[in-house]
Amino acid sequence: MTRSFSLAVVAGDGIGPEVTSQALKVLDVIAPAHDLAFTTTDYDLGARRYHATGETLPDSVLEEIRGHDAILLGAIGDPSVPSGVLERGLLLKLRFALDHYVNLRPSKLFPGVATPLGDPGDIDFVVVREGTEGPYVGNGGAIRVGTPHELATEVSINTAYGVERVVRDAFARAQARPRKKLTLVHKNNVLVHAGHLWSRTVAAVAPEFPDVTVDYLHVDAATIFLVTDPARFDVIVTDNLFGDILTDLAAAITGGIGLAASGNVNPDRTTPSMFEPVHGSAPDIAGQSKADPTAAILSGALLLEHLGVPEAAAQITAAVEADIAGRGAVPRSTEEVGEAIAQSVTDLGAAEGVPVG
Numbered sequence: 368m369t370r371s372f373s374l375a376v377v378a379g380d381g382i383g384p385e386v387t388s389q390a391l392k393v394l395d396v397i398a399p400a401h402d403l404a405f406t407t408t409d410y411d412l413g414a415r416r417y418h419a420t421g422e423t424l425p426d427s428v429l430e431e432i433r434g435h436d437a438i439l440l441g442a443i444g445d446p447s448v449p450s451g452v453l454e455r456g457l458l459l460k461l462r463f464a465l466d467h468y469v470n471l472r473p474s475k476l477f478p479g480v481a482t483p484l485g486d487p488g489d490i491d492f493v494v495v496r497e498g499t500e501g502p503y504v505g506n507g508g509a510i511r512v513g514t515p516h517e518l519a520t521e522v523s524i525n526t527a528y529g530v531e532r533v534v535r536d537a538f539a540r541a542q543a544r545p546r547k548k549l550t551l552v553h554k555n556n557v558l559v560h561a562g563h564l565w566s567r568t569v570a571a572v573a574p575e576f577p578d579v580t581v582d583y584l585h586v587d588a589a590t591i592f593l594v595t596d597p598a599r600f601d602v603i604v605t606d607n608l609f610g611d612i613l614t615d616l617a618a619a620i621t622g623g624i625g626l627a628a629s630g631n632v633n634p635d636r637t638t639p640s641m642f643e644p645v646h647g648s649a650p651d652i653a654g655q656s657k658a659d660p661t662a663a664i665l666s667g668a669l670l671l672e673h674l675g676v677p678e679a680a681a682q683i684t685a686a687v688e689a690d691i692a693g694r695g696a697v698p699r700s701t702e703e704v705g706e707a708i709a710q711s712v713t714d715l716g717a718a719e720g721v722p723v724g
């Protein structure tokens with residue numbers, strides 16, 4: 368029986384629409400092979416709408432988006448809009464309103480991918496980044512702005528409720544992986560209030576997952592080991608800001624930001640989860656068809672996994688691996704990469720005897 372899913376598509380700004388169209392192309396190609404049907408609704412959100420109407424994410428649109436099974440997002444942010452307006456008013460509003468408390472960011476070094484680390488061994492870890500708290504909540508302000516006496520605060524909010532639910536999710540993910548290792552990354556030698564809440568929470572939840580080995584690193588040391596010994600990581604759990612920074616670094620060591628996918632997940636499934644590349648709108652290459660759509664395509668695979676179609680997700684990942692293995696030195700356009708991965712999905716389907724496309 369055909370399984371039908373409704374997807375809200377927020378292509379967004381810069382390279383967002385360029386990479387999202389390739390992700391949708393691959394989803395279209397894979398759907399028949401797994402008896403899936405996608406209906407998509409495009410949402411015109413981002414810089415264009417902001418300039419035309421002053422709106423970032425009207426509540427009525429948020430409510431419409433809420434009615435979908437999942438969200439596919441490209442990238443948000445544009446140099447023509449003051450920094451933070453779209454990032455906070457659209458992207459973070461979606462993550463917060465839809466309670467995406469698990470920001471899932473897998474990092475895997477695919478065979479054949481060049482890394483600045485030379486031969487770093489087997490890199491295969493996932494960062495579970497808290498998605499609704501920390502310094503992202505907007506608790507702060509500034510006084511005497513523009514004067515020599517300006518004072519600005521950006522308060523990091525960490526609740527026992529918020530920390531515990533993401534820590535428990537990270538433990539469960541570690542438990543389900545072969546190495547069963549969880550590393551808490553924080554800065555509890557300096558951020559003693561939030562840091563100790565995170566450490567105590569990990570210690571309190573650990574007995575529920577006796578098979579999981581627990582480790583702790585200060586965030587500064589974690590950046591060292593991500594470069595010198597990334598194979599040591601299995602599951603990392605960390606706060607919203609540390610997770611943001613660590614996952615750009617994680618992308619850089621596994622072939623670049625063009626390959627890094629993510630999911631903003633509501634594990635309770637009370638709202639649609641949202642899948643997007645880790646990268647941004649890349650204004651420096653927007654409109655030139657230079658963006659690598661692989662991260663967006665792999666975000667589509669994470670979406671399928673979340674919707675309960677892991678075999679389709681695995682087929683997309685295999686198609687990406689096959690494409691990456693064959694990548695030469697000649698640069699390809701965004702469409703050429705998308706087309707090649709879509710073709711690879713078809714070829715894999717044919718090899719397994721399932722009709723694709």
Ligand SMILES: NC(=O)c1ccc[n+]([C@@H]2O[C@H](COP(=O)([O-])OP(=O)(O)OC[C@H]3O[C@@H](n4cnc5c(N)ncnc54)[C@H](O)[C@@H]3O)[C@@H](O)[C@H]2O)c1
Nearest residue numbers: 442443444445454624625645646647648649651652658659
């Ligand atoms: N999730 C998101 O929507 C998201 C994430 C990060 C940044 N942003 C926003 O995007 C804008 C630009 O931010 P930034 O420059 O710091 O980060 P960025 O990720 O957009 O770009 C950083 C660098 O990576 C390159 N890059 C990014 N994606 C690429 C791809 N798919 N293929 C090839 N190269 C790629 C860019 O060309 C640039 O040189 C800002 O407005 C920022 O707030 C949005």
Ligand SMILES: CC(C)[C@H](C(=O)O)[C@@H](O)C(=O)O
Nearest residue numbers: 444454455458459611645647
């Ligand atoms: C654009 C910004 C709000 C966002 C974040 O900090 O979460 C981005 O950097 C990301 O990694 O998705």
Ligand SMILES: [Mg+2]
Nearest residue numbers: 611612615645
């Ligand atoms: Mg980021």
